[in-house]
Amino acid sequence: MARVTEEGIKGTVGNVVFYTREGKKYVRSKPGKRKKKRSGPENPLNTIFGLVSTYGSGMVKQMKESFLFSLGLKSYNNARGWMRNLYAEHKDDENWDLSVRNSGMCQLNAEVDLRDFIRTDITVNDSGNGNITVVFPEIDPKRDFKVPSRTMKVNVKLILVTSPFRIAPNPYSYCTQQISFIYNDPVPARSFDLQAAAGTGDIAIVAMALEFETGDSVSGSYNKEKKWLPAAIIAMGRLK
Numbered sequence: 001m002a003r004v005t006e007e008g009i010k011g012t013v014g015n016v017v018f019y020t021r022e023g024k025k026y027v028r029s030k031p032g033k034r035k036k037k038r039s040g041p042e043n044p045l046n047t048i049f050g051l052v053s054t055y056g057s058g059m060v061k062q063m064k065e066s067f068l069f070s071l072g073l074k075s076y077n078n079a080r081g082w083m084r085n086l087y088a089e090h091k092d093d094e095n096w097d098l099s100v101r102n103s104g105m106c107q108l109n110a111e112v113d114l115r116d117f118i119r120t121d122i123t124v125n126d127s128g129n130g131n132i133t134v135v136f137p138e139i140d141p142k143r144d145f146k147v148p149s150r151t152m153k154v155n156v157k158l159i160l161v162t163s164p165f166r167i168a169p170n171p172y173s174y175c176t177q178q179i180s181f182i183y184n185d186p187v188p189a190r191s192f193d194l195q196a197a198a199g200t201g202d203i204a205i206v207a208m209a210l211e212f213e214t215g216d217s218v219s220g221s222y223n224k225e226k227k228w229l230p231a232a233i234i235a236m237g238r239l240k
Contacts (some may be wrong), residue, residue: 068229095238116146119143122135125196131193136156141184148212153178156208160174201238202239
């Protein structure tokens with residue numbers, strides 16, 4: 001709004017501003033509103049959610065060809081959430097041991113729980129330099145395993161995946177090991193080495209899957225019913 005004085009018009013009329021400076025009268029356009037600069041999108045790799053969504057998802061993807069069932073979206077989401085919780089809890093720890101006891105378990109086949117199929121303690125040990133050892137105690141299959149009827153052979157599959165959780169020439173490493181045994185025969189205690197092409201401080205996950213050959217299946221092939229394909233991530237930690 002403008003007003004008329006002895007010195008002339010002062011104030012605003014529409015988009016025009018009248019004013020006096022050092023005895024001289026001036027007219028200028030009214031300044032428009034300044035637009036706030038939009039900040040650029042936050043780099044997802046700067047957040048826990050972003051790191052796990054990027055590299056955690058990539059680690060799970062490395063395992064997808066290892067199972068007799070397809071890893072669906074529910075499996076990925078479940079794994080990401082589990083990994084995110086553990087990473088948030090331990091990311092600043094000086095030592096984050098790769099341990100079954102400290103990790104809990106994340107089911108990859110949402111239809112079944114691996115803990116219902118194997119009733120014995122499995123141990124995961126990190127001896128450094130990317131060498132991971134999985135230790136099985138002596139097993140009595142009839143006592144320690146839940147299996148489909150007419151089971152003849154059990155296959156235990158172990159999978160190790162690592163990632164530095166950062167942009168790197170080799171963002172992932174993968175290796176697998178397995179043991180097959182006759183269901184009716186006791187199995188002595190054994191250990192299995194999984195060697196990762198990874199360095200100290202890299203994040204690692206160990207997964208396990210069970211497969212069953214039955215008298216109803218073709219010799220050498222395993223039951224592909226999803227309800228008989230338990231699989232889970234059994235440990236997560238940082239390599240020594």
